[in-house]
Amino acid sequence: MKQAAQAREVDVLVVGAGVAGLSAATAAAWSGKSVVLIEKSDTIGGTAAIANGSIWIPNNDPAIANGFTCDLESQVRFILSECWDGFDESQKWCGVSKETFLRVDRYVKSGLRVARDLTNTRVQTFTQLDKIFKRYFFSTKDSVDSVRQALGPNHSRSDDELAKAACSSWDYHWENKFNKVPYGKHIWAAFDLRLAGKFFFSGFRKHLWHIVQNMVSIRSLSSLADQIPNLFTKFWGFGSGLILVERFRKHLDRQKVPILKRHELVAVATNGDRVTSVDVQTADRQTLTWKIRDALIIASGCFSHQLTGDGVQDSYSVKSSCVAPGNDGDAIRILKNADVQVNQNPRPVLAQTVIQLAKEKNAISHEPVFYFYGDSFFLVDRHGRRVMNEKLTYHDRAQHHVGNAEQEFLFLVCDRRFKERYWGLGIAVPFDQKHMIVGNNESTLHEEIDRELRDNDCDFRLADNFSANLRETKIAFNEFARTGDDREFGRGKNAFDVLGYMKPDRDHDAPSRSMQPLAGEELYACIYGLSTFGTHGGLVCDEDSRVLNSAGDPWNNLYAVGTCAASFLNGHYPSHGMSIGTGMVFGYLAGLHATSNTKRL
Template sequence: MSENHDFIIVGSGAGSFCAALVLRAAGKRVLIVEKADLVGGTTATSGGVMWIPNNRYMKEAGVPDSREQAIAYLDAAVGDHAAMPGASRERRAAFVDAAPQMIDFLVAQGIKLRRIPHYPDHYSVAGASEPGRTVVSELFDIKQLGEWKARLRPGFLPLPANLDEAMQLPLMKRDKAAKKVLLRILGRALKDKLTGKHRATAGQALQGQMLHAALKAGVEIRLQSPVSELIVEHDRVVGVIANGQRVTATLGVLLNAGGFARNQRMLDQYQPGVKSEWTSVIAEDKGEMIEAGLRIGAAVAQMDQRIGMQITLPPGDKTVKPNLDTSKPHCIVVDGSGVRYMRESGAPTDICRKMLDRHKTAPAVPSFMIVDSQYINTYMLAGSMPGPKKPQAWFDSKILHKAETIEALATDCGLPADALRATVERYNEQVRRGTDEDFRRGAHAFDEWSGDPLKADTRTLGTIEQGPFYAMQMYPGDVSTFGGLVCDVHARVLRDDGSVIEGLYATGTSTASVMGPVEGGPGGSIGPTMTWAWLAAQHALQGTN
């Protein structure tokens, strides 16, 4: 038995809903099949940030940007790589042209968005935007979803707080403005309780809005419907086998089913040394659709790339802890020989790549985040609030070490004491001179943004000299893989010889990213995911003209 639709979308990430809305606006029948029992994918659990160059919200705020500036930035930050066809100049230009149009389309569909006022691009190169090119969802009352509310994947922040507000909460003991932000958030939470609302934020808000719009538009969504096969007839993909049933599509199939960060077999093949337990993606992120594409002759590329995020692995807890505050003062990162080897305030993807690269010549997985009491009493550590009180299990399992001297800390960690002492002393000397001569920490806009906003002199440099001292194990985690099916400027999947597999489109982390070996800015995955989905839907509709 078979059924037919105009377009089939595999996976329920933000790009899936974006493509579905384009096609429904043209009156086409759209089916989304999702193998999980929840809607939203990893996007729903994320910050929901979209990197969108030259967007309408920048214009409204008077923030300068242009097509030329954005392309110059990607040319400088991403660069040209023969082995990275997903990040070709043609695809970069297509993304820059389409991204602001995609946002305008979503706004016309009633999706309420905004920009974070200050969230810099990751690299201080030609074309960079220090105010940033980020777009996020406004808060959204997920009770509007009715019975689908229970089917929307939960987010990471159970408060009605905008993402930029949530970023200020760690400062609330030190900053009056941050205390006011907390009171504003608590006021919203109280209002929601009194009025019966449930306002979500970040990725859950974005996906809540997209799901709500898709349901209103008449998109059919089927959960617990894993796809086992792409149906090919006469060299064209004409449908899928979902839940054992043949489902065909007149205009095409879009794959948006995530990467392979939860598939250890694929990681061993493409990213040796990386562990699936280091990832923050959902459990379903196993790369089946990338492999389905390979079975019908699709090309893959950039399979060694990942969107890094430094993490800590708590004992007895399967949930990794992001440990992003390596940019704060009074902190360095050293390898197993006690030597500092990176700019700790860089973009998370770069930090994790440096850990893996370093591990090829010196023990660096795990590395050690070395801090003193100035840090512990002021900043968060792996999600724990400032202060010396940390879970005892962290000390018992030796993911966190504490000692009165640097030498004793080194011994407890199994590091050479003389080497760690020399590393700390060299760093302290440079801090007192006001510059990181070894790695230029603090010389980039993103460094300053991710450091301590309340420090007047330097936001990311600070001596490590007040005991007791602490060392925390740090691993090269990720928020997904960044390689997959190779696509053209219309998001059509290609073969190794560059020919098009007719009827098959792909987007998101199922594809070789337009960002190549970097993440150009916050939201460097979700922004492109939605843009290529929009382009895929636009191209599919051309077949009806």
């Protein structure tokens, strides 16, 4: 293979070394043509390297082996109906644009072939984490009943099949009528002891002092016994995202594909509908010009970091982002003078963040609040009233912050038991529990929360009626937990409230599957604001990931993949794994298309 990095001329240049870029470079290299991958930062893997690493691919091979298969046409309609208000299956393209329909159709129907090709060539090995889900998520008391409830009375599955489904990973919106098999579609890079250990010990070293503090502060022997075996769960998975990235990197190294770090794309030259050359700036500020013979594939990430800060977006008062720092809209900026279609609406994928961490980390917080494990807690607004079923998915839960100044911040309120057990990366309570607020009762908690808001330069304050309403909210919630019926928001009636979370607390007598009464007068609180882990705006592409011009025609050799391309998810998130999944699949397909090698699949 040509050493294109020295020749300053290349068949395929890939920009961005996240999963989408790594996948694109892998596919392009099968052709034998020269491929170079550049990355402006000094790290490889982007956001995926620090993520859980789930990949949404229906009818994947591990699912088929487990007996989980679904109709792919229905899966196309599942995504479209969840993400587009204009969806109408009786209309052409189901009521959405042709480009949107074809991209969803391509993703759903090509995902298995991409994953299988990566497996057959030993680039990747994929698995489902059924053993992990059985160990940490499966409840003999609740899980099978929850699956039975979710699938409805007309299902024909045996109890053994229901138990197997309960040990699988579920889509977030299982109740959609097109989603008849709402589980088994997620795969992860198969376990690698060295890389999983690297992932775990990196987090362990970073948070060791916090972990020691948390363990020492535990007063209950039952909580201490609970925490020790669950320590691995504190780090948001087992490093599957890092494993995925490292396997791509090692393969490209074997294929002698250069990965040039600290090389930033700064300009693109075009002639008609073709990219002819690019300028790349190196770490020492030298500008290199490369002639592009076949294709430029841009995988430079989203523009989440353009959304952080006061007044950036009126609807989205984003306090932090958990994506890699380089995600600041490079592709849109570099191509601003080219004839390309750009969807400027960011439609961010949302979660929550602990506001003190957002401030400490200058709006880059890799401890977003994804999961509310545990039962003895609720969320309230500035008036001390609950506003939702707190077991909603992180993206749906975060919507309660959007477009409502009264709910710019929301407040977790919990008892000591919850505080002792549910801390860690991606979990409700941060590692560093100095960010937890404690009060002997509702009134002192009110005072302490306002003090914390002031100390963090927030103009936001609790309402005068906060403590009185909080007292009533706690009484009502405890009654709901004791009766097993959340008459306000139905928490626990949704099957995801059980199946999507770790085992419910079961050393108590409350009948609820997802609520436990808060014990004692002492209360703890945490302040949450809005966080983003991606955006859905970007360059508009066809189903082959070719960028479209203003007339709707595709460029000849300009591709966009990953989160720099406008997403068909349209600001929604029907299931985890769709960000990495679309990046990996469309990246691979773009690499094959750019090198006229589509028959490979």
